[in-house]
Amino acid sequence: MKEEITAFIQEINEYEDFEDDTDLFENGILDSLTLVLLINNIEERLGVFIPEEVVTLENFATVNKIAGMVSSLKGE
Amino acid sequence: MITNVFQYLEASADRYPDKIAFADSEKSVSFGELREKAYAIADSIYEKCGEIKNEPVGVYMYKGVDCLIAFMGIVCSGNFYSPIDRHSPKARIDRIVDTLSPKAILYNDEPFEGKESICIDINKTERFERGYRYYNDNIDTDPLYVLFTSGSTGQPKGVTISHRGVIDYAEWLYDTFAFDETTVFGNQAPFYFDNSILDIYSTLRNASTTYIIPERSFTFHKDLFAFLKDNKINTIFWVPSALVSVANSGILDREEVPKLDKILFCGEVMPNKQLNVWRRHYKDALFANLYGPTEITDVCTYFIVDREFADDEPLPIGFACKNTDIIVLNDKDEKVTAPKEKGELCVRGTCLSMGYFKDYEKTDKAFVQNPLNKFYHEMIYRTGDIVEYNEHGELMYLSRKDFQIKHQGHRIELGEIDTAGGSIEGVNTCCALYDDVNKHIVFFYVSDTDITDKGIYRELKNRVPGYMLPSKINRLENMPLNINGKIDRVYLKELMKG
Numbered sequence: 001m002k003e004e005i006t007a008f009i010q011e012i013n014e015y016e017d018f019e020d021d022t023d024l025f026e027n028g029i030l031d032s033l034t035l036v037l038l039i040n041n042i043e044e045r046l047g048v049f050i051p052e053e054v055v056t057l058e059n060f061a062t063v064n065k066i067a068g069m070v071s072s073l074k075g076e
Numbered sequence: 077m078i079t080n081v082f083q084y085l086e087a088s089a090d091r092y093p094d095k096i097a098f099a100d101s102e103k104s105v106s107f108g109e110l111r112e113k114a115y116a117i118a119d120s121i122y123e124k125c126g127e128i129k130n131e132p133v134g135v136y137m138y139k140g141v142d143c144l145i146a147f148m149g150i151v152c153s154g155n156f157y158s159p160i161d162r163h164s165p166k167a168r169i170d171r172i173v174d175t176l177s178p179k180a181i182l183y184n185d186e187p188f189e190g191k192e193s194i195c196i197d198i199n200k201t202e203r204f205e206r207g208y209r210y211y212n213d214n215i216d217t218d219p220l221y222v223l224f225t226s227g228s229t230g231q232p233k234g235v236t237i238s239h240r241g242v243i244d245y246a247e248w249l250y251d252t253f254a255f256d257e258t259t260v261f262g263n264q265a266p267f268y269f270d271n272s273i274l275d276i277y278s279t280l281r282n283a284s285t286t287y288i289i290p291e292r293s294f295t296f297h298k299d300l301f302a303f304l305k306d307n308k309i310n311t312i313f314w315v316p317s318a319l320v321s322v323a324n325s326g327i328l329d330r331e332e333v334p335k336l337d338k339i340l341f342c343g344e345v346m347p348n349k350q351l352n353v354w355r356r357h358y359k360d361a362l363f364a365n366l367y368g369p370t371e372i373t374d375v376c377t378y379f380i381v382d383r384e385f386a387d388d389e390p391l392p393i394g395f396a397c398k399n400t401d402i403i404v405l406n407d408k409d410e411k412v413t414a415p416k417e418k419g420e421l422c423v424r425g426t427c428l429s430m431g432y433f434k435d436y437e438k439t440d441k442a443f444v445q446n447p448l449n450k451f452y453h454e455m456i457y458r459t460g461d462i463v464e465y466n467e468h469g470e471l472m473y474l475s476r477k478d479f480q481i482k483h484q485g486h487r488i489e490l491g492e493i494d495t496a497g498g499s500i501e502g503v504n505t506c507c508a509l510y511d512d513v514n515k516h517i518v519f520f521y522v523s524d525t526d527i528t529d530k531g532i533y534r535e536l537k538n539r540v541p542g543y544m545l546p547s548k549i550n551r552l553e554n555m556p557l558n559i560n561g562k563i564d565r566v567y568l569k570e571l572m573k574g
Contacts, residue, residue: 033317052297052330055297
């Protein structure tokens with residue numbers, strides 16, 4: 001899951017380097033425009049619906065957190 | 077007689093001393109407290125700097141209520157303020173401070189390091205009963221603030237605005253939108269961006285209240301809606317990008333929408349596609365499209381959305397504000413009045429800036445004698461925006477005349493990115509362009525070294541704000557040149573299309 005999330009972010013911004021625990025918003029890797037792209041990617045390509053209530057800073061701060069959230073949404 | 081914006085604060089503090097004037101997610105300040113704190117800061121400036129008047133004072137803070145307290149303290153002291161964005165890269169901040177040469181820099185947690193300047197902690201100011209007010213002998217043509225915007229040589233330009241410019245604007249806003257003590261603004265604009273002037277000075281003039289929305293909420297719309305509802309915000313003036321992002325997220329369809337009476341926007345083109353989503357959910361709200369560059373005190377034309385527009389139709393920028401005149405000049409400097417004839421939008425009026433701080437050359441290029449007036453000295457500001465009138469006699473924005481672009485609501489001179497890119501070690505020559513189709517910045521460069529695209533990106537990130545970073549970076553063998561020996565932007569645009 002982490003690899004997929006990392007790949008999606010890398011597609012949105014191919015020039016940024018980040019780790020699984022890098023704060024994506026603190027470091028300007030994601031913002032409000034790119035977050036929408038990331039969510040669309042996750043929904044379309046991983047087949048997971050992301051409900052509005054889980055779109056919080058807490059859930060999207062790092063690759064680890066996004067992966068954890070998506071996994072639990074998939075019931076894994 | 078109103079000659080100084082501090083009089084707005086004095087009047088509101090007399091009428092509503094305990095009403096909240098400004099609040100962020102951590103603290104709030106009432107009109108009475110704001111006035112008291114401003115007096116104390118003015119006293120401290122006097123204590124530390126002596127009797128100074130009409131001198132620049134910087135404000136080095138993250139966005140919040142403290143910035144506004146600092147602004148008012150500086151105004152009360154008879155001087156003018158300039159916000160220094162702490163999120164900007166150090167090199168840019170240093171260039172701005174260097175141009176500004178502030179007499180003092182106010183801070184709230186971390187003093188400014190660098191240029192020698194008196195630093196004042198606004199939390200450690202003391203009130204002395206001096207029995208007079210420093211700003212009393214200011215006149216309305218004295219400067220109120222300097223805002224730095226992107227400059228094509230890489231040197232940010234300091235737009236200098238007088239009290240009378242802001243008073244003219246605040247009075248027009250009151251006449252047109254009837255803001256009063258029941259108005260609650262939800263502020264989005266950063267304080268280094270002049271859209272914030274509407275929120276700040278309408279609040280002071282009309283004893284309204286402004287809540288500063290945390291920046292993060294514009295990414296997490298659930299938080300945004302909660303913030304608007306919790307604080308009973310009824311009026312917003314946002315950059316179109318923020319409205320577009322909310323419309324695209326679908327939250328307007330999914331959730332109960334916050335109650336808003338007035339929805340205003342300015343700063344870039346507002347697409348009708350997303351505006352129609354908002355209009356569907358706010359049938360009774362007033363929507364207004366405002367237009368204007370920083371150089372004319374935020375806004376010079378406006379359009380109150382009064383009819384249906386198709387998703388692919390452009391929204392007019394409308395008509396001149398009262399006490400402001402718009403002249404459209406063609407390339408022979410003749411006045412254009414017929415529909416569908418293109419020309420540059422030029423502005424005449426009290427709203428005109430006093431020019432660029434310490435830069436007479438750039439000032440003289442943009443602020444010129446009205447070519448239609450052969451009788452007396454009269455300045456107009458040439459915006460560099462190409463417009464035309466439609467069949468209703470409304471102004472329509474078409475494009476920029478030069479290499480300045482609008483991206484995510486920010487005004488960017490592509491030249492500033494060129495300058496930053498050119499300063500990277502290993503870059504021989506470079507050129508930034510805007511891809512109008514994909515709405516992003518593309519950066520071309522030539523290098524003899526083994527620097528990578530990632531390396532370029534990392535270096536640019538240290539030099540320019542995030543909104544100026546390119547989405548695509550392309551390395552070229554040689555930079556294409558045109559017949560005049562200049563970078564061939566037309567050819568590069570073709571390359572960009574692929």
